[in-house]
Amino acid sequence: MIRTFDPGRHGMNGTRPTLLVVDDESEVLQSVYDLLRLDYHVIKCERGAEALEILASDQPIHVVMSDQRMPGMSGVEVLKHARRLRPEATRLLFTAYADVKAVIDAVNEGNIFQYIHKPWAADELQAVVRKAVEQHALVTELKETNQRLLDANRLKGAFIEVASHELNTPLMVILGTVDLWKLTMGPNASPEEKKYLERIQKASRRLESTVSRMLKLIESKELDLRLDVQRTNVEELIHEVLEDLDDFIKARRQTVQLEVSPGLGWAEFDPVKVADILVNLIGNAIKFTPDGGTIRIDAHAAGSDEIVFRVADEGVGISPADRKHLFEPFFTGFDTMHHSSGDYQFCKKGIGLGLCLVKTFVALHSGRVDVTTEAGRGTVFEVSLPRHQHSAGCMSAIAV
Numbered sequence: 001m002i003r004t005f006d007p008g009r010h011g012m013n014g015t016r017p018t019l020l021v022v023d024d025e026s027e028v029l030q031s032v033y034d035l036l037r038l039d040y041h042v043i044k045c046e047r048g049a050e051a052l053e054i055l056a057s058d059q060p061i062h063v064v065m066s067d068q069r070m071p072g073m074s075g076v077e078v079l080k081h082a083r084r085l086r087p088e089a090t091r092l093l094f095t096a097y098a099d100v101k102a103v104i105d106a107v108n109e110g111n112i113f114q115y116i117h118k119p120w121a122a123d124e125l126q127a128v129v130r131k132a133v134e135q136h137a138l139v140t141e142l143k144e145t146n147q148r149l150l151d152a153n154r155l156k157g158a159f160i161e162v163a164s165h166e167l168n169t170p171l172m173v174i175l176g177t178v179d180l181w182k183l184t185m186g187p188n189a190s191p192e193e194k195k196y197l198e199r200i201q202k203a204s205r206r207l208e209s210t211v212s213r214m215l216k217l218i219e220s221k222e223l224d225l226r227l228d229v230q231r232t233n234v235e236e237l238i239h240e241v242l243e244d245l246d247d248f249i250k251a252r253r254q255t256v257q258l259e260v261s262p263g264l265g266w267a268e269f270d271p272v273k274v275a276d277i278l279v280n281l282i283g284n285a286i287k288f289t290p291d292g293g294t295i296r297i298d299a300h301a302a303g304s305d306e307i308v309f310r311v312a313d314e315g316v317g318i319s320p321a322d323r324k325h326l327f328e329p330f331f332t333g334f335d336t337m338h339h340s341s342g343d344y345q346f347c348k349k350g351i352g353l354g355l356c357l358v359k360t361f362v363a364l365h366s367g368r369v370d371v372t373t374e375a376g377r378g379t380v381f382e383v384s385l386p387r388h389q390h391s392a393g394c395m396s397a398i399a400v
Contacts, residue, residue, distance in 0.1 A: 016041045017133045018059070022051045022066040022078055023094065032065070035122055036129060048073030048081075055085040062136045063129060065116075068095040068102060076106045083111050088139045090132040094118055167211045174204050203244060209272065227270040227364055229389045234267050234307060235260045238299060241278045245286065253292045261300035267307055267387045273361040274385070280354040281311040281381045288315035288379070305387045312380040318373040326371065327359040358383075365389065 018041045021032050029044045036042050043059070045051040048070060055061060064082045068075035079091040093115040095103050106112045113135055116128055178201045185193065242249075242256060249256060285295045298310040318326065358381075362369045367385040 017062040017136070018043065019129065020045065020051060020054060020061050020064045020089075022046075022048060022064070022070070022075070024067065024070040028067070028094075032125070035125065039126075040129070040133075047071075048075075048078040051078055052081050052085070055082055055089075061086055061089045063090045063092060063132045065092040065129075066094065067118075068093055074102070076102050076111060079106065080109070080111045088136060088143060090135045090139075092116060092128065092132055094120075168208075171204060171208050171211065175201070175208070178204065199244065206272070206276075210276070227389060228272065229268050230271055231266055231268055232271040232274070234264050234299060237271055237275060238278065238297070238309075241275055241282065242297075244279065245282055248283075248286055249295075252286060252289075254286065254289060255292075255294045257294060257296045259296075259298045259300075264299055264301055264307070267385070268389055269365055269385060270361075273364065277358050277361050277383060278309065278311075280358050281309075281383070284354065284381075285311055285313035285315065285379075288317075289313045290315065301387075302384065307385050307387055309383045309385075310380065311382075312378065314378040317375040317377050317379055318371075319375045323371075323373065327355050327369075 016039065019036060020043045021029060022045045023029050023032070024046050026046060029046065033042045033044055043054060043061075045054065048066070049072065051064070051066070055064070064079060064086070066075035066078045066082075070078075075093050075095070079093060082089060082091055090113045091111060093103060093106060093112045095115050096118050103112070103115045107115075113132060114128060116125060178197060182189075182197055182201075185197075189197070238258070238260065242258070282295065282297065289295055293314050296310075296312040298308075298312075300308055300310075302308050359369055362383055362385065365385045366389075367383060369384075370382045371379065372382075373379040
């Protein structure tokens with residue numbers, strides 16, 4: 001006899017799985033009961049109508065086993081009703097060779113999982129029942145997973161609605177206030193004040209665009225993002241990014257060593273997305289480099305059609321355990337006590353979207369991103385992008 005099956009693993013709340021056995025021959029019922037009672041809770045029925053009453057009750061049923069030839073209601077009919085009443089229960093049919101057509105019809109209609117020839121061997125019956133219980137566990141797990149996905153989808157819809165309001169409303173206030181401030185100050189504003197206002201407005205517009213993309217990314221499982229390809233002066237773009245981050249670099253008393261190879265010149269890519277790539281990489285270097293440390297940025301051409309950006313810091317580095325999850329969305333690999341939204345203090349971390357967006361935007365440009373890191377010794381990110389995109393309207397699918 002086969003006794004390797006662990007029924008408790010498949011039962012309800014650790015109890016034994018329940019079998020509903022239907023057969024008009026009491027001797028057959030008793031033999032099935034005696035064979036399976038140690039591993040399962042076996043319920044015996046001699047009539048189909050009696051079995052349907054049990055199926056309609058609250059009694060948990062994992063497997064329904066029925067003989068085909070019975071007075072009043074055939075086994076195929078019993079299992080057809082069982083499918084309607086308990087779709088998650090696995091259905092088995094006892095049958096003789098003479099009933100093979102009924103078996104074929106029942107299989108084709110999806111009313112039975114498997115049939116068992118009469119007479120059966122004890123080990124054969126145990127193996128089939130064990131398989132049937134495992135099938136029930138699988139169906140139940142899939143059903144629960146599907147329900148969790150439905151619940152998550154409803155939560156996602158609620159999150160998008162709230163996030164859209166909570167993120168866009170303050171952005172509108174900021175942009176409106178900046179416009180009003182510029183109009184009010186007019187020619188009386190000092191060059192320094194004008195510079196700060198322009199910087200606030202520029203950053204707010206970029207944030208507005210990022211929020212819009214993020215909400216669309218969350219809203220759709222697969223999103224097509226289009227590159228707005230423009231002829232861009234690469235060195236000027238790097239300086240613009242560094243100017244946006246200059247206040248944070250000064251606050252941390254850090255030094256940026258920038259090396260741009262002569263003749264780097266122009267490239268055809270999406271300047272907003274490439275700026276986002278650089279902001280995230282340099283921003284991370286600022287955060288994870290100690291006060292007074294040095295950040296090295298290098299931009300050079302590789303061959304005739306590739307530009308390489310390299311951002312190196314002398315910060316805390318990344319542990320081997322975190323390295324493999326680095327570009328996953330919402331991964332931060334840190335103590336939540338260090339969470340921070342929007343500042344550049346030492347080792348402060350956000351929600352874990354920065355490097356995910358870096359990887360996404362690099363992929364959109366058909367480029368690649370590599371990282372070299374050692375815990376306690378710093379990190380180097382290297383992004384390689386084609387100098388020319390194949391089409392100004394190139395599009396790529398992003399799976400999330």
